[in-house]
Amino acid sequence: MQSNGTEEDLSNATVQMPGGQPGHNVAALVLGILLILFIICGNLLVCLSVCMERALKTTTNYFIVSLAVADLLLAILVLPLYVYSEFQGGVWSLSTVLCDALMTMDVMLCTASIFNLCAISVDRFIAVSVPLNYNRRQIDLRQIILISTTWIFAFAVASPVIFGLNNVPNRDPTSCRLEDNNYIIYSSICSFFIPCPVMLVLYCAMFQGLKRWEEARKAKLRSSMCAGNRTLYCPSPLFERNHMDIRLEERNLYNHSECSLPKGYMMNNGIQTVSYPHLKYTHPGHKQKQAKINGRERKAMKVLPVVVGVFLFCWTPFFVVHITGAICTTCTIPTKVTSIVTxxxxxxxxxxxxxxxxxxxxxxxxFRKVLHFFC
Known part of the structure; x- marks a missing residue:
């Protein structure tokens, strides 16, 4: 609709061009630039923190770096072109080849994010299910394979677009989108509707296994403390969990000074430290190996469900709208709804x-140190 030059028209974020053609969406440009800068700065800090901080060099955090790289590439390769298209009022004025490249990167990076979260759930499940065979000190071949597989599969899902799937007859060059409805259904299922339930099941199994393991460990500890002929007082202990050790305050631990310490107990600055022989195994010619889930890993396990929950909250509406439009070809989904979920x-x-x-x-x-350095 042609503008009549009133103040109401001038205050609109989207300026309408003569002939009813959409013009420049200033709000999309400003918000898009701010979002791009925030994504780049935040995820770059995540990558730098894991590379520079010794305390953050854990196997879980290497997966988080892979996830951050996917977000960085999204902000660098996809969002600028998407924001430009939104600024033009949703009209694609560039080449169709560039549009296909944009769609390929968009599908691949979104899929890589989901697959990285799924790989983290697999890695955490292995860490809880077979703790004695899990390397926690450095990234090993299993983690390298998992991370590499996420990116290979993500490219495999997205590659049909760059190889010409979008080149359909009567293609509208002013619209940049996925043109094949069958591919939209296929990519949505592979990228979201299969890995997400698998990921949720693995996380549920992981936390159930971790809970059972913690309960068994506490029961074993109390049993070993109260066993034998020792006159031992067993109060409700104060736990400081670190490297699968439980440290109990010395006060109220024994009711007389002649009580000997059970096997596996050591004194350390007035604190009783309990080790767990039942969680160790020995191979001939090798030292004992102890199953451990340290404090940092438990912190990582607590934050991961939040990451997954936020991811599902942000992306589920998009995939529901995306696949609905492909299945129900007669349904009309408002452009505004598509833009919002995207x-x-x-x-x-x-x-x-x-x-x-x-x-x-x-x-x-x-993050605080870096901000103080620059500010």
Missing amino acids: WLGYVNSALNPIIYTIFNAEFRNF
Whole structure:
């Protein structure tokens, strides 16, 4: 509709061009630039913190770096072109080849984010299910394979677009979108509707296993403390969990000084430290190996459900709308709804660094140091 030059028309964020053609969406440009800068700064800090801070060099955090890289690439390769298109009022004025590249990167990076979260759930499930065979000190071949597989599969899902799937007859060059409805259904199922339930099941199994393991460990500890002929007083202990050790305050531990310490107990600055022989195994010619889930890993396990929950909140509306439009070809989904759910999905890339800052002290301390350095 042609503008009549009133103040109401001039105050609108989207300026309408003569002939009813959409013009420049200033609000989309400003918000898009702010979102891009926030995603780049936040995820770059995540990558730097894991590279520079010794306390953050854990296997879980290497997966988080892979997730941050996917968000960084999204902000660098996808969002600028998407924001430009939104600024033009949703009209694509560039080449169709560039549009296909944009769609490919968009599908691949979104899929890589989901697959990275799924890989983290697999890695955490292995850490709880077979703790004695899990390497926690450095990334090993299993983690390298998992991370590499996420990116290979993500490219495999997205590659049909760059190889010409979008080149359909009577293609509208002013619209940049996925043109094949069958591919939209296929990519949505592979990228979201299969990995998400698998991920949730693995997390549920992981936390159930961790809960059972903690209960068995506490029961074993109390049994060993109260066993034998020792006159031992067993109060409700104060736990300081670190490296699968439980430290109990010396006060009220024994009711007379002649009580000997059970096997596996040591004195350390007035604190009784309990070790767990039942969680060790020995191979001939090798030292004992102890199953451990340290404090940092438990912190990581607590933050991961938040990351997954926020991801599902941000991306589920997009995929529901996306696949609904492909299945129900007669349904009319408003352009505004599509734009909102797409923006909501992209906002997720900016939220993960905030989540790490809130729930992880090591990330928070590093971010604070960097901000103080520049400010």
